[in-house]
Amino acid sequence: MRPITLTMNAFGTYLEETTIPFEQFGTSGLVLITGDTGAGKTTIFDAISYALYGETSSGNKRRKPEMLRSDYADAKNKTYVSLTFEHRDEQYTITRSPAYFREGYATKTAATVEMLLPDGTRLKTAKDIDGETKGGTVVFSGKIRELLGISLEQFRQIAMLAQGDFLKLLHAETKEREKIFRTIFNTQIFFDLQEKISTDYLEKKRMYESVRQRTEEQLGEIRLPEEGECGKDTAKAGEGWEHLKRNVKERRLEVLEEIICDLKAFNHIDETEIRKLRTAEEQVREHLTKLQDYDREKERQRTNQEERERLLRQQEHLAVQVQSAQEAYQKAAGIDQTPWIAEKEKLQKQLELHGKLETLRRNCKKSEADWKKKEAQIEQEKRSAEKMEEEKKEITEQLKLWEPLPVLREQNRQRREQWQAQEEILKSLRHMQKEICKKETDLKSLRKQLSGELHRKDAANQRYNELDTKSRAHMAGIFAEELIDGTPCPVCGSTAHPAPAKREDGVPGAEEVKQAQKELEQAKAVCDRTQEQIQRKEAAAETEKNHLRQRLGELSKTSWETKKFEEIAAYLEQLTEKITNRIAALEQECAGLEQQKMRQDALKAQLETIETRQKGQEERQKQLQKERERLLENYLSARTTLEVQEKQVTSPKEQLESQLAVCIKTMEKIQRDSEAAQKQYLTSKELADKAEGQLRAAKEEGDRLQNLLKEQEEELLRSEILSGTENAKERAEKEVSMKAACAQIHEAYEIRLLRSDKNAECARKLERQKKELEQAETGFVQIRRIHTAANGNYKFETYIQGVYFDQIIAQANKRLTVMMNQQFELKRGEKTVGNRGLDLFVYDYRTAKNRDVRTLSGGESFVASLAMALGLSDIVQQHNGGVKLETMFIDEGFGSLDADTLEQAIRTLNQMSKGECLIGIISHVEELRKRIDKKIYIHKTNRGSQAELVV
Structure with a gap:
């Protein structure tokens, strides 16, 4: 990757849009980036790193993206970084803007990223450009990592040697260097493998210990027979158990197998004894049951005899009661009720006449009311007819007025x-x-x-x-x-040519x-x-x-x-208004006529309705006249009938009702007395019959019990459970003795049965746990050997990283020996207890001794760390698919070197940059300004930083 142009706007210390054309520096050589402290030299590297990966290059001082916005920027100034770079002879442009707050705005401006590919395609999502990571695992690499072939951390180690980062690698302990190499060389998989092995080892160990503990607990649940029950077998089992506890690692499974076999033998003996005890218990219980049945029958015979005597006494008492009840019933049944019945019928007929009179009075009143109501309806119909006639006359007169409509x-x-x-x-x-x-x-x-x-x-x-x-x-x-x-x-x-023309310029x-x-x-x-x-x-x-x-x-x-045309336009406007007004007036007049037409139609409909109602009313009046005449006849007939019936009643209704109530009560009392005497007689007779039946049944039950008792006594004598000379007390004592023997046998049976079931269950569980223990022990022994190899004093990941470390040291020594005039050589520490295989020492050829790298001076440490960083860069490139390093940036540190060492360092870097590699150096050292021709000057102003190129 080689940067072509870098543009920053409102980014870090750069307020105004600043473009750095790296293409002007060519493809090789050294470039010095210099300027005042805090002017923004490192910000250039941060901008390149942020454009590519969305993060800065500043090591431990790394800032969050939202902190990258320039403090000088106002709300209208957008923060962004745009980088055009060349990779494998093709150009790409990536523009990225962080999320930030603007003054005066409550909403945060969202982060954006866009990448222009050589074919014109534009990628606009962070997932497409930066990839996706879940739980520390790269799910999707993204376009940048696909192109460059390295992660952000690897980019920082081989292309952006940030201030202090490569010195940290030189002085790091093994554990800290492990973390650095884990990120750079992707040895996380080996670390994860170590952790997985360690987790599996602890899990297998826990499972093994759990099975072993459960086995010991199960052994503790075994119930051994008491001494004397199984003899030597019991002692042997106890010794085997103790031997199993003592020998945790020796012959555990063999001894466990022997204990299982002994348990099965014990169970077989217990099962035989259980069968014998069950037989003895059943025999004793059978004899005891027969004896108890004989005693119960004797008791039942005695109870039957007492019941027969009681029933005999009851029968004699009930016979007397039946005789007395029969006499009382015959007396009550002989009373004559004929006079009372006749009187009752006479009174009821008089009350029926009173009831008919009440009905006739109500009918007479109703007939009169109906007749008067009909009279009122006829009067109301007459008034309604007169009113409709008046309405018809008014409507007719109104319709005459609207005939011209x-x-x-x-x-x-x-x-x-x-x-x-x-x-x-x-x-x-x-x-x-x-x-x-x-x-x-x-x-x-x-x-x-x-x-x-x-x-x-x-x-x-x-x-x-x-x-x-x-x-x-x-x-x-x-x-x-x-x-x-x-x-x-x-x-x-x-x-003649006195004034010839002259040529003109331009x-x-x-x-x-x-x-x-x-x-x-x-x-x-x-x-x-x-x-x-x-x-x-x-x-x-x-x-x-x-x-x-x-x-x-x-x-x-x-x-x-x-x-004129203007006059025509004015006239058209006036004429339009006149016609519009006239049409509106006609429309209004038309609306009024239409309303009158609607009222006219409504009155016509109303007139038709009135005429229809008049016809119906005439019919109703005729019907009402007929109804009135019929109701009048009904009323006169009802009144005549009422007068006739009133003459037939001799006494008031209240007197008749009182006399009827007295008659009915007298008759009911006679009937109740008769029924009570009959009921008493029947009840007494029923009880007497029932007592006779009970007595007869008791006699039959007594005879049956006598025969059964005789048979049981003969059987007990034959089975020698009972002797002919025993009395009741001796039989009771024998029964108590048999119960005690039965309880003792049953207790022994329950103890044997519980122990047998428990030991059988223990044997089954021990057989299962023996298999589990065998599997757990096998798995535990295997994983313990692997765990010891991978997580011992010298861990597997450390070994892998040590191979890389040796390669880095070899590459670093090639440059260190040149820059330090063959004085120092870096060496890796030996493998020691505590996993310290990544320690670093320096061999001093002057003293022929190893020294700790922390004993180097400031300048020596810088040269050694620079050599380490360059060596690391070489190895990372080799192990990442042949990544080609075309640009490298080194941040500060040269100020601690003396003149000779500085000369050697510059010579080494010049030699590195003679190929196709451009090396940028951040420094304020004056000697570098003189020695390096290509420079970028960073000036600090009140309005942010500005860049000046010298090529």
Whole structure:
């Protein structure tokens, strides 16, 4: 990459647009960038780095992009950097502007970037130009990295040797140098591999320890038999377990296998004992159940006997109750209710007559109300008919007044059409007037154009005449030089030549004269065309004016031949207003007539509605008369019936209701007493029957229990569970003893079963964990060997970086021995404990000893660090696809060198730049100003920095 031009505007210390044409310095040699402190020398390098990568080149003093805007810039001044560079014989231009705030604006100006490719394509997105990175990994490289083949950090190390950065590389510890080389040589993959191996090692170790711990915990859950239960097998298992704990690394899996086999043997013994205990427990429980069943049957027999005695006593008591209830029922059923029934029927008939009277009274009142209501409706219909007749009369009189309305509407329509026809004619005349005015305006414009063209024609004519006159005078001078007294003049024939013409200076050539003549002819042609166009338009305008006067005369019946066009326009304006007003008045009059027509139509419709309603009302009146007569008849009939029924009632309604209530209560009491006696009798009889049935069932159950008890006693005697001489107390003691034996057997059974299940589960888990332990141990041993190799005292990444470091030192020593007169040589430190394989020493040939690089003086350190930086630049170029270094910049540091060392450094850099490499040096050293011819002077002013080139 070789910069061609660099342009900065409002960038850093440069306020005004500043362009540095690097192409003027050629393709090789040294260029000195010098100036006052703080003037902006390093800003040039920052601008190149920012243009390419979007970041500056200033090492630890690197500034954020938003800090790059010039402090001198106002709100209207845009901050940007534009770099045109050459790469592989093709030119590219990249323009970049950072994000920044402008004074007086609340919104931040967004960052922009644009790149022009050799084929004219423009890239306008940061992703296309700078690429994309996620989590430190380059997802997409971008156009800049694709072209140059190096990252920003590599660019800083090989092309932009920033102030202090290469000295940092010289004095760095191994860890710090690891970070630098990791970025430059992309050894992050080896570091990541180390970290991945370390992570895998810790994970495998954790898994192995976890499996081992779970195995030990599982062993702790094993339940060994008590001493004496399994004899030597128990002791053997305990010893094996302890041996397994003691020997963590020796024969762990073999001992674990033995323990699993012992557990299976224990389980087999326990299963046999469990079966025996289960059989014994079942036998004891069977005997105990039979004995308990016999005792329960004895108890049930005793309870049955007591129940039979109780039921017998109850039966005797219920027989007495049944006899008493039967007598009370027969007495209540013998009472006669016939007189009360007759009285009740008589009272009910009288109350029915009262009910009919109430209904007749209501019907009579309703009939009377209906008749009176119908009378009122007839009166209302009469009033409504009179009112409609009055409305009909008023509407008829109003319609007579509007009979001439159709004639008036037709007359209004005809007048409106006449005026609208005149309005159309007037619109046509106004359109003609506007067209004439437009043509007059065009004529004014053409006349103005003609004036300018005439002026240009006069100027062209004047120029042509001047050139032609000078040309002819020059020709005359040439002829005059050839005239001889006594010889005739070829123009006038005279033989005397008292005042011959002379040549003039600055004579135009023949082509210039022809060109002036051609321009004159063109100007004349333009003027002629414009004059011809004006004449045509004037004739057309005059024709249209005459036509307008003729038509206006036809309209107004007067002559307009002598009238001015302005008078015609004014008259048209007045006439338009008059016609518009007249049409508006007619429209308003028409609207009024239309409203009257609408009211007329509405009244006609209303009249028709009234006539229809009158016809309907006559029909309703006839119907109401009929309804009134019918209702009157109903009312008179209801009143007659009511009077007849009132004479048949002998007592008041309240007295009859009171007598009926007393009669009903007496009859209900007689009925309740009879029903209660019957219910008592039936209940007593039912209870007696039920007690008899219970007694019979108890006798049958007693006989059944007696037979069953006898059978159980014989069976117990046969099975020797019971002897014939035992009493109840002895049987109870035997039952308690059997229960205790059963509980003891069951406890032993549960202990064996729980231990067997637990140990079987432990055996299954230990078999699974044995496989897991075997796999975990195998994986752990493998990864431990790899981890020891990759992350030991001398790490894998450090080894890779050491190879690069040896190459860098070899390249650096080639220049260091020259610049330091064979006094020093850089050497890499030996591999030591603590991963210090990237330490750097310097071998002093004067003392024949190694020295720490920090013991070098300031000048010696600068030369050594410069050699290191140049060596690093060589190696980075070699390992990045043959990247070709065409431009390098070195920032400061030369002021610490003595004259001889400075001479050697300049000689070395000159030798480097003899090929196709341009080396730029930032320095304020006076000796460099004398030794280097190509210079860029940076001047500091009150309005920012300015650059001056010396080539």
